[in-house]
Amino acid sequence: MKLLFISNLFPPNQIGGYEVLCARVAGAMAQRGHEVRVLTSCYGGRISDHEGMRVAQGLRLLCGDTIYQSFAKGELRRQVISDDNAIVTRELVERLRPDVVFAWNLYGLHKDYFHMIERLGVPAVCMLTDNWLAEMMAPAFIGTYFERHIYGDRPGGGLVPAETIHKMEVAAIFGARSMQALHEAAGLGFRDATVIHNGVDLTDVLARTRKPRRELGEGPVRLLFAGRLVRLKGVHTAIEALGELDRRSGADRRSFSLTIVGDDTDAVYLAHLMSLVARLGLAEKVTFLPPVAEADLGDLFDRHDLYLFPSLYEPFSLTLIHAMATGIPTIASAVGGNVEIVEDRRTGLIFAPGNATDLAAMIAFLAEDGELRERISQAARDAAAQFTTTRMVEQMEAYLARQIMR
Structure with missing residues (x-):
């Protein structure tokens, strides 16, 4: 043709x-x-x-x-x-x-x-x-x-x-x-x-050894967002959810940190995120990093415990598929193509879009259940391999x- x-x-x-x-x-x-x-x-x-x-x-x-x-x-x-x-x-x-x-x-x-x-x-x-x-x-x-x-x-x-x-x-x-x-x-x-x-071309991703997800390391549970820093991606919801988790934290609860990786061209929205982090007192728990090459995404996902995908609007995300292929347990918003990729409680968790309280509850739930994290990790890799x-x-x-x- x-x-x-x-x-x-x-x-x-x-x-x-x-x-x-x-x-x-x-x-x-x-x-x-x-x-x-x-x-x-x-x-x-x-x-x-x-x-x-x-x-x-x-x-x-x-x-x-x-x-x-x-x-x-x-x-x-x-x-x-x-x-x-x-x-x-x-x-x-x-x-x-x-x-x-x-x-x-x-x-x-x-x-x-x-x-x-x-x-x-x-x-x-x-x-x-x-x-x-x-x-x-x-x-x-x-x-x-x-x-x-x-x-x-x-x-x-x-x-x-x-x-x-x-x-x-x-x-x-x-x-x-x-x-x-x-x-x-x-x-x-x-x-x-x-x-x-x-x-997605997942040949190299699926060939690499999957990181076990049953056990969490010492220190805070490491949350990750990777994507463009624009309002539609719902990064503010992830920060607000971290704020709720931080308010609940105590001697008997795990603490959390959030890494935000992505293109920050939208200066207005970036300023809003920075202001939100400061207002919630999360400056020591939130890290902003520039985008990474696709070839480096696997290492990025392996360095974190849970992947957050809080989009308010999402037609069909290649990054979400890539994350699942590495086996990082994922929590995604119930919008657009997300629910065609993630099956709730089997290949990931689904939360109400824009609802920081619901997202915080899903994060805490998944952080506390090592067996569920391990099951989701393996099932997510199998599901991603179809895309x-x-x-x-x-x-x-x-x-x-x-x-x-x-």
């Missing part, structure tokens, strides 16, 4: 797992003998060679100085950039004549660009392991969803379907069942759709081939 991947970002210009996953799938498709071309933006400015595929950085994103900032250069400038993006894409499609256009995260591109993809005359498939398309096509619905279900008064509650239906001439691969449900509730209809869970990159790529390959035959 001739495959044209389109993504707003592509390594080495990346901010999260979406771009890394896109690159891995594109690389795997090239290794499987497909002709792969990638069209991405010039955001970030860095250039890197990718074996087996050509990467063109011809798109420009509609954002501020960072991808987290809104575009503020006016409607005329927006239209010029959107038109240029459309021209670049159509010219590439005319030259390459791909069998399938595989659109990944198009955040930072206008919905006119998406409609242009629909009209290219080439089968188009969207990879939806995030809400970028729902935000693009149904912004009012997504705004209400985040206000009420993520940050507001109905965390994790049932969705109220949108009244407007958007019928689109694209197929969709959803990275999780929760993402399919969100897009359906937003009123997005697709030519065809399937769910293919995201995968492989190979399985994901094979399923995607078959699905893309079916789109050509439609």
